[in-house]
Amino acid sequence: MTVDVRALDPADFDQWYGVVDRVFGAVPEDPELEEFWRTVIDPARCLAAYEGPAVVGTTQTFALPMSVPGGGFVATGAVSAVGVAATHRRRGILTSMMRSQLEALREEGVPLAVLTASEPGIYGRYGFGLATQQLSLEIDSSRVRVEVPEGAEDVTLRYASPAEAASVCEAVYGRAVGTRAGMFLRTPGWERHPLLDPVGMRDGGSPAQCVLASRGGEVVGYVRFHTKPMWDAAGPKGVVTLRDINADSPAVYGALWRFLCDIDLMSTVQAGNRPVDDPLLHLVSDVRRCGVRVRDGLYVRLVDVGALASRTYAAPVDVVFDVSDAFCGWNAGRWRLSGDGKGAVCSRTADPADVALSVRDLGAAFLGGVSLSSLAAAGRVRELRVGALTEAATAFATPLAPWLPHGF
Known part of the structure; x- marks a missing residue:
């Protein structure tokens, strides 16, 4: 059939x-x-x-x-x-x-499609490019100290029911969501996602716990986590597993991480999905004892190359891309991108091309976490006008690495 x-x-x-x-x-x-x-x-x-x-x-x-x-x-x-x-x-x-x-x-x-891949080798053929990465950490909290920024001593921490604290946690997330590319604005129903707590996903740990950080009576951060008590002949060696953490300032962020690494009877803190430029890497006393690993995160596909006009650029750019797209032929051809920190336009053009690349590699660079120059060094992007590649790569860069904080 x-x-x-x-x-x-x-x-x-x-x-x-x-x-x-x-x-x-x-x-x-x-x-x-x-x-x-x-x-x-x-x-x-x-x-x-x-x-x-x-x-x-x-x-x-x-x-x-x-x-x-x-x-x-x-x-x-x-x-x-x-x-x-x-x-x-x-x-x-x-x-x-x-x-x-x-x-x-x-x-x-x-104009955009995104996905996370169960097998990374599948989706490149359909024009999806790897646009973000994520860190996992396994911190030896018995030997690693968190050196908190100035102001952390003014932060008050308290336990709260995850369900009862959900609205204030969502408010903190809402203030953070626009600071990095690659984060989702949670539409109705998705506010439940961070509260899901099935027993099978705890790896033997506790039900989800929540600690709120306050300053001046206002909630300015939170952390949700599990604890798993474990013992050996030498004593306690429990594990803390981070679910999610958000904070309005460096001092609050440091205070929450110090709390996680100081919980009694725990000797390891695990975090499965953090941005590659997580400030924690600069707060820990010994990064070698943090078990840092990197893996692929979000894959981006430009359904419409004109989506390049939906973002701003770190430096003025005026470049013509010759885009190949065998899967979605409507994207193939030359596109002129002109923009700066205030906005951009992107439309078809008959002008000579400055840079040639596939829609897959354009998707990889779209959020600013993958450099066009790096892709060129891998032979996947070609410079056709001298200086155009540096101009484009500089413009696409972002101050913070893009990051997908949760799956879908």
Whole structure:
């Protein structure tokens, strides 16, 4: 039978969701997680690959505005739940679904698509470029000190119920979300995401705990975490696992990290997703004992190259890009980008090209975390006018590394 990729029939949502579960391992999902995902997934934004009445492939997008350099937010299709039944691999189903999804986003007027990859080697062929990275840390808190900035002693810390503190924590997150590119503005329903606390995701640790940081009676930071008591013959060696942390100032941030590293009976602090330029790296007394590792984060795809006009630039730029895009042909050709710290315009042009690159590499550089010069050194970007590459690379750079704080 032939396979047809089309919009999901809402009556088939349970079947569609079951295929997603099977593709990702067939382990029954925690009821709390399943209820959340069923709440935020919009069946109208789901695509299915049908073989007769059977769903054999899945994908969907969340409509999540994403922060871009300059502090603005851009309509973004956050691609998720991508999978093909193991019985139907290598038949072009994934390619058909990705093409249909990108075409749907274009028709909707959404200029960006993003995703996190279960396997990094899959999505480059569809024009997604690695745009952010993330750090994981395993801090030996029995030997590492956190040297807090001036003003940290004025910060008051107190425990609070995660649920009861949710609104004040969201207010702190809301103040932080525009400071880095790559962060999502949480739309209705997504404020529940940081509160999810299924037992299976605690790795034997405690229910989620929350500590609020206040100054002058106002909540100016928070941290959510788990603790896992452990012992050996020498005594306690418990583990603190960070869920998320946000603060309005360096002093507050330092005070919260010092707290995490000073909890009684704990000797290790684990953090699974931090920005690559996390200030913590400059607060710890011994970075070698922090077990720092780097891995891939967010992949960005320009559905419309004109999205380059949605961000600002660190230096004046006037460059013509010759963009190749074999998957979404409407992007292929020459585009002139002119902009600075106040704004930008990007439109098609017949002028000679200054820099040649693929839409994948343009997506990688879009948020400012990947240098066009670095991509050129890898042979993936070509300078056609002397000086154009440095001009573009300088303009695309951002003061803070882009970062995706949570999955989707």
